[in-house]
Amino acid sequence: MTDSFLAPFLERSRWFGGKGRAFTVTGTRELLRLGAAPEVVLLLVEVTYPSTGSGQAEDQRELYQVPLALYDEPQERLEHALVGHWPDDGTGRPAYDAPADRAAMAHLLRAFGERPGFVRLSGHDLDLDAPGSLFSGEQSNSSVLFGEDSVLKLFRKVTPGENPDITTHRVLTEAGSTHVAQLYGWIEVEDLQLGMLQQFLRTASDGWDLALASVRDLFAEADLHAEEVGGDFASEAARLGTALAEVHAQLATSFPVSSVDGADLAAAMRTRLAASVEVVPQLAEHASAAQRVFAAVADLGAVPVQRVHGDLHLGQTLRTVLGWKLVDFEGEPAKPLAERVLPDSPWRDVAGMLRSFDYAPHAVAEAMPEEDPDVLHQRGVRADEWARRNRKAFLAAYCGEAGLSPTGRALLTAYVVDKAVYECVYEARNRPTWLPIPLAGVARLTAG
Numbered sequence: 267m268t269d270s271f272l273a274p275f276l277e278r279s280r281w282f283g284g285k286g287r288a289f290t291v292t293g294t295r296e297l298l299r300l301g302a303a304p305e306v307v308l309l310l311v312e313v314t315y316p317s318t319g320s321g322q323a324e325d326q327r328e329l330y331q332v333p334l335a336l337y338d339e340p341q342e343r344l345e346h347a348l349v350g351h352w353p354d355d356g357t358g359r360p361a362y363d364a365p366a367d368r369a370a371m372a373h374l375l376r377a378f379g380e381r382p383g384f385v386r387l388s389g390h391d392l393d394l395d396a397p398g399s400l401f402s403g404e405q406s407n408s409s410v411l412f413g414e415d416s417v418l419k420l421f422r423k424v425t426p427g428e429n430p431d432i433t434t435h436r437v438l439t440e441a442g443s444t445h446v447a448q449l450y451g452w453i454e455v456e457d458l459q460l461g462m463l464q465q466f467l468r469t470a471s472d473g474w475d476l477a478l479a480s481v482r483d484l485f486a487e488a489d490l491h492a493e494e495v496g497g498d499f500a501s502e503a504a505r506l507g508t509a510l511a512e513v514h515a516q517l518a519t520s521f522p523v524s525s526v527d528g529a530d531l532a533a534a535m536r537t538r539l540a541a542s543v544e545v546v547p548q549l550a551e552h553a554s555a556a557q558r559v560f561a562a563v564a565d566l567g568a569v570p571v572q573r574v575h576g577d578l579h580l581g582q583t584l585r586t587v588l589g590w591k592l593v594d595f596e597g598e599p600a601k602p603l604a605e606r607v608l609p610d611s612p613w614r615d616v617a618g619m620l621r622s623f624d625y626a627p628h629a630v631a632e633a634m635p636e637e638d639p640d641v642l643h644q645r646g647v648r649a650d651e652w653a654r655r656n657r658k659a660f661l662a663a664y665c666g667e668a669g670l671s672p673t674g675r676a677l678l679t680a681y682v683v684d685k686a687v688y689e690c691v692y693e694a695r696n697r698p699t700w701l702p703i704p705l706a707g708v709a710r711l712t713a714g
């Protein structure tokens with residue numbers, strides 16, 4: 267078997283989690299074939315990262331789903347999506363990235379409720395003829411929109427067992443939650459959950475884009491404060507806080523609630539920090555201050571845990587005419603599945619949002635080149651002001667009348683630092699020019 271075309275394809279795909287690491291393609295297996303002209307093949311690709319001795323003692327393996335559209339002849343209109351020839355034994359046909367091909371996606375959509383493994387939930391009259399188009403944008407998976415009816419998310423990195431995006435959406439849909447897109451169905455082959463079909467939120471605006479627009483509004487008005495500009499985001503931040511509190515309450519009702527020892531939580535944060543310093547050496551100077559923040563959690567005793575979102579940020583929120591919706595309950599893409607389905611503290615999600623309110627103004631500032639140190643300083647001050655105002659509004663609404671207890675504060679602070687550390691690794695691997703944003707966050711959070 268040769269990996270001549272799959273390895274470069276993975277390498278150039280946004281959703282591939284192994285960027286920046288040495289890897290080889292060590293196996294391929296067809297999970298299923300369906301349709302004709304094109305024939306769709308759901309291919310499972312095994313990737314191996316060789317051991318590096320010190321940091322990683324053993325080879326690591328990951329599985330990726332690569333759906334291919336096979337044609338008898340090359341397709342000019344799909345040239346941008348050419349993956350290679352499949353099978354890769356010299357007899358193969360031109361193979362294209364199936365999510366980019368409307369004809370291939372029509373086969374998948376029509377399979378819902380028709381083929382074993384394409385599970386369809388009742389309650390929605392699915393439009394099986396809606397034309398598919400691939401979502402653009404930075405994604406960990408590949409999502410295809412069908413008309414204005416439904417969205418099919420094809421998971422790329424897959425692990426045998428439950429996919430929390432599907433299970434959590436299912437539970438919240440069945441509970442009648444107004445804060446998620448309804449689940450319509452999913453694709454399951456053997457013990458792999460490969461795709462999720464859900465309601466398309468047609469009036470949705472991305473929370474991250476809305477936040478950036480608000481920051482730009484502020485930066486355009488040199489003499490005004492965040493609360494004085496038309497694009498002030500604080501009331502939206504507050505609505506988001508309320509929505510998250512409601513989702514957490516529902517998840518606590520629908521999934522088991524238990525507790526973990528604060529010492530174990532702190533240990534996990536310490537371990538992640540140590541591993542992150544290996545990848546981002548600039549973290550080392552903040553490590554002992556971060557350890558002190560984590561140490562406060564170790565003394566808390568039993569900490570309540572439950573099903574949570576796991577990787578919440580503004581880009582996982584959508585503002586619709588019917589309020590805020592949360593998407594993508596898969597947890598952090600870099601974590602193994604076994605960890606992502608474990609109950610966790612709701613403060614992890616709150617921390618993710620607080621970090622996002624820090625990211626938004628600094629991401630806008632990053633995109634505005636400026637050499638005058640006074641202007642730069644002033645912009646930094648205003649960015650911090652925007653972040654503070656929205657963090658405060660979000661947190662106050664999330665906590666409600668009960669407010670934030672000292673225990674909650676200790677946990678939240680630790681989760682915020684832990685998240686910023688995670689982001690440093692994420693940015694170093696995916697968007698190195700943005701590394702200064704979380705690095706500055708770690709420095710600020712651990713100062714004093």
Ligand SMILES: Nc1ncnc2c1ncn2[C@@H]1O[C@H](COP(=O)(O)OP(=O)(O)O)[C@@H](O)[C@H]1O
Nearest residue numbers: 405406407417447465466467470472581593594
């Ligand atoms: N049901 C939906 N309706 C409309 N847009 C959606 C829906 N679900 C997700 N999106 C949009 O697609 C983007 C990617 O979705 P997400 O679930 O985060 O995918 P990924 O797991 O690939 O990161 C989201 O940021 C959101 O803008």
Ligand SMILES: O=P(O)(O)O[C@H]1O[C@H](CO)[C@@H](O[C@H]2O[C@H](CO)[C@@H](O)[C@H](O)[C@H]2O)[C@H](O)[C@H]1O
Nearest residue numbers: 404406577579580581598599621622625689692
């Ligand atoms: O959306 P994903 O589940 O793929 O999450 C990963 O990518 C996110 C970026 O797309 C990353 O989020 C970080 O950048 C955001 C701005 O792009 C910012 O709002 C978040 O606060 C910040 O964490 C996320 O961490 C990563 O897991």
